[in-house]
Amino acid sequence: MQVFRFTQAKTVDAALEPGGRFVAGGTTLIDLMKLDVETPKSVVDINLLPLDSVETTADGGLKIGALVRNSDLANHADVKARYAVLSEALLSGASPQLRNMATTGGNLLQRTRCYYFRDTNYACNKRQPGSGCSAIDGFNRIHAVLGGSADCVATNPSDMAVAMMALEATVHTQGAKGERAVALDEFYLVPGSTPDKETVLVPGELITYVTLPKPADGTKSYYLKLRDRAQYEFALASAAVVTQVEDRRVRRVRIAMGGVGTKPWRSKEAEAELEGKTADERNFRRAADAAMRDAKPLKYNGFKIELAKKALVRALTVTTTA
Numbered sequence: 001m002q003v004f005r006f007t008q009a010k011t012v013d014a015a016l017e018p019g020g021r022f023v024a025g026g027t028t029l030i031d032l033m034k035l036d037v038e039t040p041k042s043v044v045d046i047n048l049l050p051l052d053s054v055e056t057t058a059d060g061g062l063k064i065g066a067l068v069r070n071s072d073l074a075n076h077a078d079v080k081a082r083y084a085v086l087s088e089a090l091l092s093g094a095s096p097q098l099r100n101m102a103t104t105g106g107n108l109l110q111r112t113r114c115y116y117f118r119d120t121n122y123a124c125n126k127r128q129p130g131s132g133c134s135a136i137d138g139f140n141r142i143h144a145v146l147g148g149s150a151d152c153v154a155t156n157p158s159d160m161a162v163a164m165m166a167l168e169a170t171v172h173t174q175g176a177k178g179e180r181a182v183a184l185d186e187f188y189l190v191p192g193s194t195p196d197k198e199t200v201l202v203p204g205e206l207i208t209y210v211t212l213p214k215p216a217d218g219t220k221s222y223y224l225k226l227r228d229r230a231q232y233e234f235a236l237a238s239a240a241v242v243t244q245v246e247d248r249r250v251r252r253v254r255i256a257m258g259g260v261g262t263k264p265w266r267s268k269e270a271e272a273e274l275e276g277k278t279a280d281e282r283n284f285r286r287a288a289d290a291a292m293r294d295a296k297p298l299k300y301n302g303f304k305i306e307l308a309k310k311a312l313v314r315a316l317t318v319t320t321t322a
């Protein structure tokens with residue numbers, strides 16, 4: 001395997017070659033290389049690229065470089081003040097040491113924590129297309145109830161991406177065909193029959209930055225993560241909400257769920273159920289029912305449906321209570 005730094009002449013070719021990978025913080029990629037789950041032909045170190053700043057955009061939104069570390073983003077004054085849900089989601093993830101290494105681009109592209117994906121002794125269509133899925137009839141307590149297929153039920157583990165989904169983020173990239181911007185809602189793919197394809201990125205395409213729109217006046221946001229222990233654990237269910245309430249009515253709401261979907265799960269059904277309604281527990285519960293209406297439990301993860309509903313009701317209560 002060859003390792004390139006982005007300053008070297010052969011770098012771009014190496015990044016574009018099939019089986020090449022970028023490395024940022026390395027907290028996902030190197031882990032998976034040690035397990036023989038990822039076996040890239042070449043690795044391109046992108047850490048020298050000037051993509052490590054957080055800036056306010058001309059229209060009052062935020063532009064976050066792909067190499068901004070998770071700790072720097074979580075503790076950025078503007079993020080804490082205007083995008084609290086993002087700061088909270090980041091601080092709920094991993095450990096301080098990992099957050100010091102992990103980057104915005106790498107976090108968006110972290111791989112699933114499905115045990116069968118991470119263990120090469122088991123069949124996994126995501127790791128080895130066509131080999132089968134050990135989770136569907138296996139121990140599937142941490143797996144997805146939304147967006148699964150007959151070939152894969154692995155969850156997307158990112159907390160940050162759930163918050164960014166509720167904040168209506170856009171991912172900006174650069175590749176052989178130039179630059180493009182993709183709404184985060186369209187960035188991730190559900191597994192279908194090709195679970196190895198997780199996003200719309202093509203080989204060699206680099207995430208350069210993420211933008212967030214300016215929050216509407218009076219917006220409040222919150223991230224609630226429910227897990228087996230209080231720290232250093234992935235979500236069993238989480239809810240990210242961004243709400244704007246006027247005279248006790250929900251004028252605008254954005255809702256995303258983590259830990260339950262094969263991708264960070266935006267729930268437009270729950271948003272439609274709640275917008276225009278009184279901000280009270282009965283309507284929050286209806287929105288939560290709508291969010292989980294299509295949920296399909298497996299043998300061991302049925303508890304996630306009620307857990308996710310409770311997370312959402314609680315998060316909505318927090319953001320709408322003075």
Ligand SMILES: Cc1cc2nc3c(=O)[nH]c(=O)nc-3n(C[C@H](O)[C@H](O)[C@H](O)COP(=O)(O)OP(=O)(O)OC[C@H]3O[C@@H](n4cnc5c(N)ncnc54)[C@H](O)[C@@H]3O)c2cc1C
Nearest residue numbers: 024025026027028029093094102103105106107109159207
């Ligand atoms: C023990 C442990 C606990 C964790 N707990 C949590 C948790 O609770 N919640 C949570 O959300 N996360 C958790 N994580 C995951 C962690 O957040 C991710 O590993 C981290 O965010 C990945 O970022 P990175 O920069 O290290 O990515 P890397 O490992 O460098 O890269 C990850 C992937 O992204 C690609 N990549 C990186 N940057 C770019 C770019 N700019 N453009 C295109 N491709 C790129 C790489 O090629 C690779 O495929 C945990 C990780 C560990 C090891």
